[in-house]
Amino acid sequence: MKKYARVVNGKVDNIYETDNPITDEFPSNQVWVNVTALPKIDYSWNAVNTDGVWTFTDSDMYGQPSQLSLQLRSARTPRLERANNTLASSALAYKVELGLATPADEAALLAYKQFFIDMSNVNKQPGYPLTVTWPEVP
Template sequence: MPGSQISTAVSLNISRKEEKMIRYVYIEMINVMPFPKVLQVVDAEQMPDSPGVPGNWVEVSVDTPAQPGWKAQFTATGWVFSEPTYEDHVGIATNRMHQLLSSASGWLSVNPLQYKLDLGLATPDEEATLQAYKQYYINVCEVKNQSGYPYTINWPAAPF
């Protein structure tokens, strides 16, 4: 009996070793980012489902270091992952800032509150909305003055 337990344990270990784990890295591919970014890392026997964000799963060696948030670069030898540099974080923040300011400008183009104010046609609520918009625009532009910039940014909430 003791020998059969050992043999069963050995066969279980062998079958576990035969299961091949593969490292899958989900690379987020969004055009507003200055570089492709690792979104998820999974060691599994088969490719996981997409997390619903534009990007692709890539298969890499199980010993390939990769962490969510790291930069992904495709080279002649395959995918290489690295922690973003200070300059990379500045690029991410700058792209996000441009995206938010563009959205704010787009909103104002279809809500001409400044013109209403200039012509004396703005209601008190519209004047308050315009002031909130201007303050938001200033706050987005000044995120670079935050103490955690560019690694940690408290982005202002849009008033529109």
């Protein structure tokens, strides 16, 4: 899996991981930089291209995550935790796998799978990360 940072006006405004070429995921007119080798990168970091070499620096001199990054994480984390906790406690995946699921169980598992897909695509929304429409937990 490769990690990419989208650069807009000299700042990182999106971070995305994919096994596919980034141009398969986003329009080719966007500036995406492969940052897989970087140990750390976050939203709002400064991005400078000098003769084809990108450098990224934390916009916060104390190395704290950006306010935007904290807001996104605080909105994302409880949704994922709620969905994961429900799946673990209800054993939906196991019921389906073992052939013990009711039609309602199967529909519920499909809804959770779609939720996780929708959560993984949040950063593809127009206006992300400044505006986000979060998927509802089933």
